[in-house]
Amino acid sequence: MKFCYRANQAQMAAGAVASDMAALAATLKYATSIVATLTIQLVYLFLQKYFVKGALVEAIKG
Structure with a gap:
């Protein structure tokens, strides 16, 4: 269970970084x-x- 929690945290952190990069762009x-x-x-x-x-x-030359 702890492994899934840590993996989820890493995915959330990666999503936050991608979101920050998109906002910066x-x-x-x-x-x-x-x-x-x-x-x-x-x-x-x-x-x-x-x-x-x-x-x-140009207007005068017409």
Whole structure:
């Protein structure tokens, strides 16, 4: 009976580790997407005048 209890504890510990790894993977995925999105937004913020100027030139050329 003690052997089954110990085996069950080992399985539960392995499941907890796998669960923690899955949570870490999800957290890293979300953090990466936020960093990528913020980078694009910051680049657009500084280059916005060029985008607007280019759009106006194209609109006038038609």
